[in-house]
Structure formats: C-alpha cells, structure tokens
Amino acid sequence: MRPRVGVVADDVTGAGDIGGLFAEHGYAVRVFGAEADLGALPRLLEGRRCDVLVVDTDSRFLGPEEAAGRVARAARALQGLGCTLLWKKTCSVFRGNVGAEFDALLDALGAGFGAAVAAFPKNGRTTVHGVHYVRGVPLDESEFKDDPVHPTRTAKLLEVVAAQSRRPVHSLPLEALREGRAEEVLEAARRQGGYLLCDCQTQHDLHALARLLHAEPVLLGSSALAEELPRFWDPPEPFDPLAGVDLGPAGNALVVAGSVMPQTRAQVEAFVAAGGAELVLGGEEALARPERARAALAEQAVRHLRRGESVLVRSENHPEAVRRTRERGEALGLGGLEVSRRVSGLLAEVAREALAHTPVRRLVVLGGDTSASVCRALGIRQTVVLREIQPGLPSSLAVLEKPLLLVLKSGSFGQPDFILRALEHLESLRSSHD
Template sequence: MKKRIGVVADDVTGANDIGVMFRKGGYRSAVFPLSLLSLCDLKEECEELDAVIIDTDSRFDDPRTAADKVAQATRLLQELPCDRYFNKTCSVFRGNIGAEFDSMQDVLGVSCSMVIAGFPGNGRTTVDGVHYVYGTRLEDSQFRTDPIHPMDISFLPDIMSRQTDRKINQITWEDLDKGLEHVIGKKEELKKQCAYILFDIRHQEDLKLVARAVADEINLCGSSAIGEELPAAIREMCEDGQDPVFLIAGSLTRQSIAQTEYLRGKGYPVITFDTETIFDEEAFSREEERLAGEALKAMKQAPLVLVHSAQQPERVQATKEKGQKLGFTHEEIGKRISGCLCRVTRRVLTETGCRKLVVAGGDTSAAVTGELEIYRMEIGEEIEAGVPAMTGKTNLGEMSLVLKSGSFGSESFLEKAARYV
C-alpha cells in the first residue's frame, strides 16, 4: 500500500505546487485551506488520498501566528493519521521558515528533519549550501528586491539561522557523488548532531538520490520538487522489506494449473489442499488447521505463499466420486472447498496483518469477497488482459487485491500480480 503523506504549506499556490508533484509520482492529492476546514469532515474527505495538503496561508503572518497555524495543521494531519509529514515552503525560503519548521518538529516530537530547497525544474539549485535561481546567486536574483521578504543572502543555513536557534548541518554535492550508501550513512551520523540536515541539489538526478536517502524519514521540509521523486522512493523502500502476499487458488482450469506449477518451479511455498478430507469432519478440521499453520509459517519466510485446492485430474475425480457416494452434490462439494479456503484466508490475514491478496478462480473470488466482507473495490491498472489490480475496503481494513478468472492470465501471472500488489 502507498504511504500517506501529510503536508503543511504556507500558501495556496505552493500547496498546489507540491500537490501536482505528488500526483506526478502517482499519489492522489488534495488541498484543504486551514481556514475552511470547519466546512468538512477532514478524515472522511481524506480516506482515499495519499497526500493531504493543508494550506495555512501563513507566509505573511508574524512568526508566532505562523507557528501556531503549522502546529494546528500538523495535529489535524496526525489524527488522520499520516506516515510522513512535509513542511512546504517557498523555493527561495521566503516566509517564516525557521518558525514553521520548528513548530512541526515540536508537534511531531522529531529531533531531526530533512531540508531540501532545490527545484531544478524551476531553476532553483543548491551547491555547497548556496542557493541559486537560474544560475544566479539568490542575493543577486530578482528576489533581492522582494517587497516583503528581500533575500539578501544566498547561504541557506544562514537564512534558516535568522529564524531558528537549532543546529543545521549539510550534505553537499560531494557527498551525493559518493553514492546512496554514503549519503545514508552520513545522514544517520548527522542526525545525532543537529536538528536540520540541508541537502545540495544540482539537478533531477540529485533529487532522485536524495528521495531514496530520505524515504524513511518522518519529517521533510522545503520546496515541492522532492515530491515528484518521493513516491517512487517510498515504493522502492517498501518493496525492499516487502510484506508477503497471500495467494489462494480454487480454479481447476489449465491456466491456473500452469500458474500454480510456475510458482512451484520458482521455489515459492505452494501448499496443496487435500480435498478428499472434506467429507469427514475430523479429518476436514485437521486439514484446515494444517493449511493455516503451514501458510502462517511460510508467510514469515517468503515473499508470497500460495494455498490451492488439489488440481491433478485423478485427485479431482477421486474427490468427486467420494462425494457422490456420500450423497454430496457438485455444488455442496464446491462450497466445502471454497469455505475452507476462505477461512484459511481470513485467519492468515488476521494473524499476520497481511493486506495483500491474490485470488485465482471466479467462484473462489466470490466466496472470498463475501467472507472478508469486501464492500468496495476500486479498479486500478490492468495487470494483464481483463484483470485489474484493485483497492478493497473490508472489515479488516483497506487491502491491495487481485481477483482473477481461472482461465485468464499468462503462466507467470500469479507472480506478476503478487509483485504488483
């Protein structure tokens, strides 16, 4: 799942600016003026958003008022809640920079924040802490004569130090050129020493690298440009330590059989449901417990785990014949099999907290949808012909979901779908 980012912006155009950056990165974003929040239920309005931006309209306030507005907005974002927080300011640091940064830090209880002012797409670059506008030092640019916030110095730490007493340190272009591992190492060391780490940015590649270096940080500050690169960096970070995906298959089509064997051949845990046990209550109960136990154990060790009903023709036929002798209809046999798969699914999702599910088979998909009470499924991108990724809302919470017809999909589809969610 995507991570929700809460943004506090000091003016409406800046709020829109960072909103479009996050949108370019694939995040649904919306702007809410702080002064008008009484007109809506913020939590309800933000349910489907990935970036929630509150405009405080505080750039021209006195520092105390600006800090109070930021504190109020940050607390509202915490109530949603959000995973990360961003204090969006002017790209040349006009406004109440120090007061607003300090205020968000205090509310979040964060000891060190990342500061990125560079916006290469709009000509703002930072080299050795000196800020440039289309190659001209900030103090020599058009912003020197700004009527409200004249920018008469170019060294960003000095601009910040006019408004905050907290220690500022830098990661420069020389650090960036040494690569991601070096930057992360230096960042972690500096976090022990200072309240703010300011990053040089010369071009978009620097932004990409810095986004990867700060993707795990709770609090970022500065201009909007990093917002374009941050979603991809967060996705990459989450994939590196990705939660496992749970897959179930009740389909007996040749496509689903090939997809199951593909996973088995790749070495993924593939757990087979002995469907002949469903006619003896004690054996059936033991089999369900075995399936759940093996799946739960495998989920701790593998990126994806598949539980599937027996698919070999001889075993399928043996189940049918045994059921017929005992007076079970084909429908009753199917319901027993899908019911077990559903109960195992609910238990695995409940006990592991996993919210990533792929289901193969139309009947099985319908049964799982009912079992988990998935009452809303938002259609996402098509993974393969006729099969979309979805975001499901259920009594277990929001989940990433793929429901596949048994006869759809390439041999590698289940692996592809698991990686997608």
Template sequence: MKIGVIADDFTGASDIALTLAEAGFRVAQFIGVPDDPAEGSLDAGVVALKSRTAPVEEAVRDSLAACDWLLAQGCQQIVSKVCSTFDSTPEGNIGPVLEALAERLGARHVLVCPAFPENGRAVYQGHLFVGDRLLNESGMQDHPLTPMTDADLRRVLAAQTTWPVAHVPAQVVAQGSEAIVAALPEARAMVIVDAIRDADLFAIGQAARGQVLICGGSGIALGLPANHGATPAQPGWQPVTGPGVVLSGSCSRATRAQVARYAAAHPAFEVTAEAAVAGAVTAATLAEWVVAQDGVPLVYSSADPQVVQAAQETYGREVAAHAIEGLFSQLAAALVEQGYSRIVVAGGETSGAVVSGLKAGVLNIGPRIAPGVPVVRIEGRDVALALKSGNFGDEDFFETALALMEGRG
C-alpha cells in the same frame, strides 16, 4: 493518509500536490485547516495556508493546527512546503514554523531542500541558484514582500532559528540515500541538503524514509510516494468549457513576460496600486469590463520593481498589497457568479486571494500545465483554476492553461 503537507501558500500547495499525484498518490488540496475528516481513500493531504507573509505567531499557530489535523488523519510524515526560492524574512516564517513542528513531532533532524531542478532551482554548496544565477541576483532581491538578498540558505535559516544549521554537500548526496543518512549530525539540527539533479531529490526522498518532518519545495516529494509502494500515474481531468479570465498580481520577471505576450493579442486592463488604494477601480467595474470583452481578457497588476517600490513608499507595503489582493478576491467571486468557470491566476498572494474569494474548500488535482503547476478543480463545482507561482511557466503559459482546462493540448 500516509503523508501530510503543510504549504505556506496556495500555489505551492498545488505544486506539491501535482508532484505527489504524478508519483502515484491519491491526493487532495485543502484550503485552510478542514473542520471535518478527510475522505478515507487519500494517500496524502495538502493543507494550503496563507502563512508565508503572515505574522510569525499566526504562521506558527496555523501550521501547528494543520499538523494536528493531518496527524489525526493518520499521516506518518509531515512535509513543510516552502517556495523553491525559500521566500522569507530574517524573522521567518520558515525557521519558527519548523522549530514548532519539530517540537510537536519530536523530530531530531529536519532535512531542508527547496531545489526543483526541472524548474531551474538548484542547491549547491548550501547556496540556492535560479537557473545559472544566485538567488540574490535572480530578480528575487526585488520581491515586494519577501526580498531575498542572500543565496546562502545556511545563513538565511540560521537567522530564523535557535537550532544549529548543518549541511550535506552535493558530493555526499551523489553517493545516495545511505550516504545522506550517515552524514547527518549526531545532535539535533536543521540540515540544508544540496540537490542539482532530480536524481538527488529521489535520493533525499529515500533518505527521508524514517524522518517525521522534512522541508522543501515540491521537488522534495518526488521520492516520497515510492517509500510507500506507489508508482507514477497521470491525474485525470474532465474538461471545463465555460468563459475564462486571466488574473495576474505577480511582479516576477517571468510573469511580466507572460503578461506582455498575452496582452499583445488579448484585451488587457492594468490595475495600478494607486487606483486600487484610492478605490478608483472596483471589483464591480472590473467585472463589467471583463464581461464586455471578446475572448478571454487579462486583468493585471504586474508592474516593474521600481514602480512597485514607489507605490510601497507612498502607501506602505501592506496597504498596497492588501488593496490589490482584495480587489482580485472580489473580482473572482463576481465573475464566477456571472458564469465564468476558467480562471488563470499568476502570483502566490493573488492565488490565495482568489481562492479565498471563491470560498473553495478542497481542490482536486488535474494534469500539469507546466512544471510545478497543475490544473485544479474546486470540488463540487464546475470551476477550473490554474494557480501559478510568479516565476513558473513559459511565455505562453496563460494560453496553455486555458486550453488544458477545456481538454485541449
């Protein structure tokens, strides 16, 4: 391997794996830190952790274990993959993980850029924008687990690390990779780098040629394979045609619109936090309902922010989240046992729960459904997944994903 990626959730792992695959790398996504060596022909390995909302100590421990495994596979550069909305809390986990990785790798600078212009994420003057809105006005301020109330990434990261936080502005980035390198401070630092166009990300990729550690969203990987002579390619795909289901646990604005569009024309079952915590619905009863439906049904827990907040106040944030995630995990496993082979999942935490429930070890990357979201197949099994981060995709995403799994569209 040439490049190793440590992703803090499963949807983000698929996202950056797609970016690397489309840039010409042979890449696989690993669920958790593998016990065995990787297949020798891979150019990149993406280790998917569920560390974004884990306790800081656990996130650091797991990230270091992933780093050690990737280094043992020959990786020359490590990428810490975070969400393009920089989801975190004042305590972490982005800063503490980067500090630990930097010390392990002997890094002097850590370039940090979560921008993904194709998906409406841009960093300008150190501030993160979602479309034409500052991060804290984009809906992310209402995230049930990692609410983002500050768009200034310099302040966000500085609250999480003992390292200095520097900034390379867009005016410098526009001058190219040499200007970016020249702008790096002499002392060690984490460096927020502006990016408002894909061309900026390619320049950052070139500037990162000699860096052992970088951090960002999937866009940070756009220019990395070219440093190793790779040329763009389209991932292949063998169709999967079995029964399908859509599972949504994301409460983002985009996902709620996708749920509303899909539910208007397909069977849909809403799982409330109250029902999940009380055990009023179980994986067995939900599986029975899914099997009884015609077409491809939807099971969702994608309530408005006010409803989510009320549930958290009643049951506690972790209790409500774990109850719903556990339900989706068990439901996915039950449905695959009954022959379901196409599963579309919305939400990072929900995706992690589903993949864990299916005991998937390695995911093979297929073509893109939407920017940042590929079709993936569980290695060795005829099961296709789409793991969608909350805010990604248009309103027809679910239909598009199911069609691509079958080789249509």
C-alpha cells in the same frame, strides 16, 4: 511501502505545487485552504480517497509566532488523520518564516530531526555548498532581492534557517551526495538533531536524495522531492478525480495576474501577443479610488466574458509602475505588504464579480498572494489536484456548488507560454470527460 503523506504548506500555490507532483504519479491529492476547519477534516474526508493531504496555512506573510501556531495545529491534525510522512512545504527560495515553521512542525510531532531540500532543478533552483541559486544566479542577486514583501538578503540557506530556528542546522554537501557518503552525513546529523540542508544541482542529484530520504518521517523545503520519492514507494491504485463531475460546456476563461515577477510579465505579454484581451488595474488608482477601479474593471471583464472571449485582468507589473505604487502607498501610510494585499484583494473582488455574473467555469490566477485572495473571495476551502501543466504548476478542481476548473500559479514559475498552455489544458480536461 507507501506512506500517507501530510503536507503543511505556507501558501496556496505551494500547496498545489507539491500536490501536482504527487498527482502526476497517480496519487489522490486534496488541498484544504487556510479558511478550512481542521476539526472537520475527518468528516470531509469520509468516504473519499486521499493519498496526500495538503493544508495551506497561508502563513508566509505572518509574524513568526502566529505562523508557528498555524503550522503546529495543521501538523497535529494531519498526524491525527494517520499521515506517516509529514512535510513542511516552503517557498523554493526560502522566503517567509522558514526556521520558525520548521521548529513548529518538529515540536508538534515530538520529533527531533528533519531533512530539507530547497532545490527544484526543473524550475532553476539549485543549491551548491549551501548557496542557493535561481537559474544560475545567487539568490541574493536574483529577482528575489527586489521582492516587495520578502526581499532576499543572503543566498546561504543555513543562515536563513539558523536566524529563525533554535535547533542546530547541518549541511549535506554535493560531494558527499555524489561520492556515496550521504548516508554517513545523514546519520551524523540525525544523532545531533535539528535540520540537514541538502545540496542539489541536477535532477540526478534529486533522485539520489529521494533514494536517501524515501523512508524519512519528516521532510522540509520545496516540493521537488515529490517528483522522485514515489519511485521508491509502492504505486497507488488507479484514480480518476474527475469521474462523474459536471465541468460545464466548452467555453472561455478568466485569467487574473497579480505577480510582479518577470516570469509572470513574460506570460502576460505572450497571452496578449496571441490576441488575448487584457485589462489593467492601475496601482495608484487601486489605492486612491478602489471602488471605482473595481467596478470599472469588473464591468469590462463581464463584457468580454459574455462575448465568449477569455480575458486577463492584471495589476501593473513593470518595475517603474510598481515603484510608483509603493510610493503612493507610503504617502497613504501603507507598508509594502499592505499595498500588495490591497491590490490583490481588489483583483480578487473583480474575479468574484466577473464569475458571479457569467457562466464561466475556468479560472487561471498568477501570483501566490493573488491566488490566496481569489480563493478567499470565492469561498474556496478545498481543491482536488488534477494534472501538471508545466513543472510545479498543476490544475485543480475547486470543490464548490458549481465545480470550477482552477489553476493557481506561483509568480516566478512557468514558461512564457504558460497562460496559453493552461487554457488549452483546462479545455482538454473538460473535453476528455464529456
């Protein structure tokens, strides 16, 4: 048994995250962005292999009603394409419209139950007794408490879902999973309907959950289960997503970083320490004089790229600088979300101009909101997921007139050397297909 998988993701980096885990098992994975025409999917997929189809609704920052509407439309489209497993992919720390989107998926499918796993042990996300941890720190004490758009106020996942959902929420404790009572808990929850939120602390726990849930028609939560589920399904036929694709000559890359997460800061610092060129978009300047800031950064980026150098363009990311930018936004009557969107939008315009005026065909973007903005600016509506670089962080091929090798990274994922490894990875993809 091997289902056709349909995933509804609430942001573009999460869409790639889950796609990369399936791609590592040899699945053909395509991601369609929020700007894609869902009605055109049958035509776009005609004659193309697609084992896993991911739709990004870009709904994490929307109001609950609009987010639910986007999820329902995507779920119905995927169901109409013959997907037999539907997955509501969320942030691994349950930011956004989690409960509202869970309800929308079940409503659209006419389903009454779904099992949810938020944990992603390889990226430091674990759940014990319903409390979610980030690298051992309770979620509401982690760096996510300072998220500029969705600051976390509780580590209890049942509270997060119950506050947004009209369905009952149940839990699968770690003890039941490890002592052989998980099937009993699953069946009891299924009879009552709603959601079963599963504890998970280790990769062994994740494997046990995959064994328990591998035939479920509805799954919810982070992408981590996608690493283990295929071990319980029939394997796919071999597939080379880059066969016949012109990836251009060897060359440099553009890196764009808009996340304020400490993981992204460490990755930027490692890139610069290794001799990488860095350009910084001042937050206050971005809000007060956006056109001047954009033009100056784009001109400098083009200059570096034309010299054959890889260059990183980033927003200010240290806490004090971020605070000053927020205060400047408040003085202009802007909320935190609008400030974030303006900064990421400006970075995206710099990326668009830099790529338009150079032959560069490799792009790495750090941060979910920034990744969405860059995809909109470049007109990227479809990607083919390629290979994982680090857990939850794959490369992709942007389906454009001139194919673009692309990495879209969640701000809080990845090791300090991620940018360096990503650049090596992109060049190895090109050289292996000469």
